[in-house]
Amino acid sequence: MSSGPPLLPSTAYRIADLAAREEEVLRIAEKHAADRQHTRGKLTARERIDLLVDPGSFYELDRFARHRCTDFDMDAQRPYGDGVVTGQATVDGRPVCLFSQDFTVLGGSMGEVFGEKVLKVMDLAMRIGCPVIGINDSGGARIQEGVVSLAYYAELGRRNVLASGVVPQISLVMGPCAGGAVYTPALTDFVVMVDDIAHMFVTGPEVVAAVTGENVSAGELGSAEVNSEVSGNVHYRATDERDALDWVRTLLGFLPANNLDECPVYASAAHDRTDTANTEDALTPTDLALDHLIPDSPHQGYDMGRLIRAVVDDGEFLAVQERFAPNIICGFGRVEGRTVGVVANQPLHLAGVIDIDASEKAGRFVRFCDAFGIPLLTLVDVPGYLPGVEQERAGIIRRGAKLIYAYAEATVPKVTLAVRKAYGGGYAVMGSKHLGADVNLAWPTAEIAVMGAEAAVTILHRRRLRATDEAEREAVRRRFVEDYRRRFATPYAAADRGYVDRVIRPATSRIEVARAFRMLRDKRQETPARKHGNIPL
Ligand code: HXC
Numbered sequence: 048m049s050s051g052p053p054l055l056p057s058t059a060y061r062i063a064d065l066a067a068r069e070e071e072v073l074r075i076a077e078k079h080a081a082d083r084q085h086t087r088g089k090l091t092a093r094e095r096i097d098l099l100v101d102p103g104s105f106y107e108l109d110r111f112a113r114h115r116c117t118d119f120d121m122d123a124q125r126p127y128g129d130g131v132v133t134g135q136a137t138v139d140g141r142p143v144c145l146f147s148q149d150f151t152v153l154g155g156s157m158g159e160v161f162g163e164k165v166l167k168v169m170d171l172a173m174r175i176g177c178p179v180i181g182i183n184d185s186g187g188a189r190i191q192e193g194v195v196s197l198a199y200y201a202e203l204g205r206r207n208v209l210a211s212g213v214v215p216q217i218s219l220v221m222g223p224c225a226g227g228a229v230y231t232p233a234l235t236d237f238v239v240m241v242d243d244i245a246h247m248f249v250t251g252p253e254v255v256a257a258v259t260g261e262n263v264s265a266g267e268l269g270s271a272e273v274n275s276e277v278s279g280n281v282h283y284r285a286t287d288e289r290d291a292l293d294w295v296r297t298l299l300g301f302l303p304a305n306n307l308d309e310c311p312v313y314a315s316a317a318h319d320r321t322d323t324a325n326t327e328d329a330l331t332p333t334d335l336a337l338d339h340l341i342p343d344s345p346h347q348g349y350d351m352g353r354l355i356r357a358v359v360d361d362g363e364f365l366a367v368q369e370r371f372a373p374n375i376i377c378g379f380g381r382v383e384g385r386t387v388g389v390v391a392n393q394p395l396h397l398a399g400v401i402d403i404d405a406s407e408k409a410g411r412f413v414r415f416c417d418a419f420g421i422p423l424l425t426l427v428d429v430p431g432y433l434p435g436v437e438q439e440r441a442g443i444i445r446r447g448a449k450l451i452y453a454y455a456e457a458t459v460p461k462v463t464l465a466v467r468k469a470y471g472g473g474y475a476v477m478g479s480k481h482l483g484a485d486v487n488l489a490w491p492t493a494e495i496a497v498m499g500a501e502a503a504v505t506i507l508h509r510r511r512l513r514a515t516d517e518a519e520r521e522a523v524r525r526r527f528v529e530d531y532r533r534r535f536a537t538p539y540a541a542a543d544r545g546y547v548d549r550v551i552r553p554a555t556s557r558i559e560v561a562r563a564f565r566m567l568r569d570k571r572q573e574t575p576a577r578k579h580g581n582i583p584l
Contacts, residue, residue: 162199
C-alpha cells in the first residue's frame with residue numbers, strides 16, 4: 048500500500064499536511080541550518096530576521112516555493128524556500144521588506160525561484176513604499192541553473208536601480224558575496240559588513256592567482272576592514288552580526304519610508320531648548336564650550352565631531368563610512384527632533400582637505416539625502432582640494448566634480464556653517480551660497496578667502512619680497528601676512544556681499560542652526576524638467 052496522500056483527502060488531513068510542511072520548514076530545516084551556521088560562527092537566515100524586526104511582526108512570503116531545475120539531479124532535492132527567506136515586517140513599528148539568504152540551502156545560491164522570490168518582495172516594497180533590507184550570505188549564481196541565475200542577477204540590479212531614490216535600500220553582508228553578486232549590495236544605499244565571517248570581492252583568491260599571479264588571501268582581497276577603510280564599498284564595519292543589525296535599526300530610525308514620506312519626528316529633550324527668544328538663556332555648557340573650540344593657531348587641529356555633537360539633539364550622531372576618507376564626516380543626526388544629514392570637514396585628518404575619496408563619499412551622501420528629502424547641514428573648515436600628482440592622475444578633476452554636482456543639484460533645505468578655513472575650491476563646494484545653500488552662517492573665526500595668508504603673500508608679493516633687503520625680508524613678509532589676515536581671513540568680506548547671512552557667536556550655533564532649519568521647513572524648489580542630469584562618473 049502506498050503511504051502517499053489519500054485519494055480524497057479530508058479537510059482535517061489537509062490541515063495536518065500544512066502543519067507537517069510548516070514543521071519541515073520551521074523546525075527540521077531550521078535545526079539543520081542552525082547546526083551548520085553555528086559551527087561556522089554565523090546565525091541562520093531566520094535568526095537574523097528575528098534579531099532585526101519587531102517580535103512577531105515577520106510576515107513571510109513564498110515559504111513553500113521550490114526550484115524547478117532538473118539538471119545535475121537537482122529534482123532529487125527540492126528544499127522549501129529555495130535558499131532565501133523573504134517577507135515583510137516592522138522595525139520600531141515601521142514597515143520594511145526583507146530577504147535573507149540561507150547559505151545552508153544550496154549555498155544560498157541564486158536560481159530562478161530564489162530570484163523570483165527576491166524580485167517579488169522588492170516589487171512589494173515599491174508598491175507599499177518601504178525600505179528593502181537584503182541579508183547576503185551566498186555562493187552567488189546557482190551553477191546548476193546556468194544562465195537563468197545570471198538573468199536574475201541582472202533583473203535584481205534593474206530593480207535596485209528602479210528603487211534607487213524611491214525607497215531606502217540597505218544591504219548586510221554576513222557571509223560570502225562574490226562575483227557579479229557584489230553588485231546588488233553595491234547598488235544599494237548602505238552596505239554593512241561583519242568582521243571575520245564576511246568577504247566581498249569580484250574575483251576570489253584562486254582567480255586572482257590564475258590571472259595575475261598574485262597570491263592573496265580572501266581577507267586581503269575583501270574583508271570587512273578592506274571594504275570599509277580602503278575601497279569605501281562598505282558604510283559600516285560591524286564587530287558581529289548583532290552589532291550590524293543594531294546599526295541598521297538605528298539607521299532606519301533616521302530615514303523616511305520612501306521619497307514621498309517624512310522622516311520620523313522625535314520630541315526634543317527639554318535641555319535642548321532652541322525655541323527661545325533669549326538665546327543667552329538657553330545656552331548649555333556644551334554650547335558655551337564651542338566658544339573655545341577653535342585653537343588660536345591656524346595650524347592646530349581640533350575634533351569637528353565636538354561641534355556636530357553639540358548641534359544635534361542629545362549629541363546623537365550616526366556616522367556613515369566613518370573609516371573611509373575620515374577627512375570628511377558624513378552622517379545623520381536630528382535637529383529639533385527632525386533628521387538632518389551632516390557633512391563636515393575633519394581637521395584632525397589631512398587638515399580636512401577634500402581629496403577624491405572625500406568628494407565621492409560626501410557626494411553620494413548628499414545625493415541620498417536630497418533624494419529622500421533630508422535637509423543638509425554643512426560644517427566647513429577646509430583648506431581646499433588636495434594637491435599632488437597622485438590625485439591629479441587619479442582624476443580629482445572629474446571625481447572632485449561629483450561633490451559640486453551633488454550640492455548644486457540638491458533642493459532640500461541647506462544650511463552651512465563656516466567655522467574656520469573656507470579656502471578656494473573648498474569654500475565654493477562645501478555648501479556655499481553660490482551652489483544654492485539657503486542659509487549661510489559663519490563664526491567670527493571663519494576665514495573665507497582664495498587661500499591662506501602665508502600662501503597668498505608668497506604669491507602676491509614674491510617680487511617685492513625678493514627685492515627687499517634680506518635682513519628685513521621676514522619682518523616685511525610678516526606685515527604683509529598680518530595685513531592679508533586682517534582684510535581677507537575673516538567672514539566679513541563674504542558677509543559684505545551677502546554670501547554669509549549671519550556671523551554668529553560659536554556658543555549660539557545649536558540655536559542658530561535650529562532656527563534656520565525651522566525657517567526652511569516648508570521650502571519648495573522646482574528644477575527644470577529633464578530626463579536626468581549627467582553627473583561626472
Ligand atoms: C550552487 C553552491 C554555490 C553556487 C556554493 N554552493 N556555491 N551551489 N551554486 N554558486 C554549495 C556548495 O556546493 C556546497 O554544497 C554548499 O553550497 C556550501 O559550499 P562550500 O563550498 O562547502 O562552502 P565554503 O567552503 O564555505 O565556501 C563558500 C564559497 C564556495 C566560497 C562561496 O562555495 C564558492 O566558491 N562557491 C562558488 C562561488 C562562485 O564562483 N559563484 C559564482 C559567482 S559569479 P553542499 O551540498 O556540498 O553543502 C556570480 C555571477 C552573478 O555570482 C552575475 C551578476 C550579473
